[in-house]
Amino acid sequence: MKQSTIELWVGVFVAIGIAALVFLSLQVAGGTGAGTGNAGKTYTVYADFDDIGGLKTKAPVRIAGVVVGRVSNIGLNPETYRARVTLELSEQYKFSSDASAQILTSGILGEQYIGLEEGGDPEQLKNGDTITLTNSAMVLEKLLGKFMTGFVEKAAE
Numbered sequence: 001m002k003q004s005t006i007e008l009w010v011g012v013f014v015a016i017g018i019a020a021l022v023f024l025s026l027q028v029a030g031g032t033g034a035g036t037g038n039a040g041k042t043y044t045v046y047a048d049f050d051d052i053g054g055l056k057t058k059a060p061v062r063i064a065g066v067v068v069g070r071v072s073n074i075g076l077n078p079e080t081y082r083a084r085v086t087l088e089l090s091e092q093y094k095f096s097s098d099a100s101a102q103i104l105t106s107g108i109l110g111e112q113y114i115g116l117e118e119g120g121d122p123e124q125l126k127n128g129d130t131i132t133l134t135n136s137a138m139v140l141e142k143l144l145g146k147f148m149t150g151f152v153e154k155a156a157e
Helices: 002-028 140-156
Strands: 042-049 060-063 066-076 083-090 100-106 111-117 133-135
Touching: 042 133, 066 111
Parallel strands: 060 111, 100 133
Antiparallel strands: 042 083, 060 066, 066 083, 100 111
16 A cells, blocks of 8 residues: 555556656757737748847847737748848837847757847838848857867967
8 A cells, every 4th residue: 555655646647757757858959938019910020140140930039128019921032141040029029120130049058039229210110121230149069169269370370
């Protein structure tokens, strides 16, 4: 009787552990989390980047830490051979036509997202517009390569 009670409690703890791992996995992967906060009313803008790093679809678009949209598509612009990122922004937020976008990393796990910065132009972004002021993702491998190249050059002198 005592052995079966212990086995029952071990089973309960294992089930709780598995449920916790599934929950954390969904949170890290983006899961089905909150949308843009405005019941699906969005407008589409585009941004071209030289390098998107590990940016994924459904990544958040933030300004001042507030989620104002999501990345809906990532593709290659056939004319410029730059990464074209499609952003779905909530209609309740309007941004100036000279707003800038950059790919940033947050948290210990390194979730990448698009960070917007408001410009000063009174004209606003409209559906189908392109954000022209962009900063690409910082790729760790490129930074290490530049550091190592500089280190080798200094050693050669």
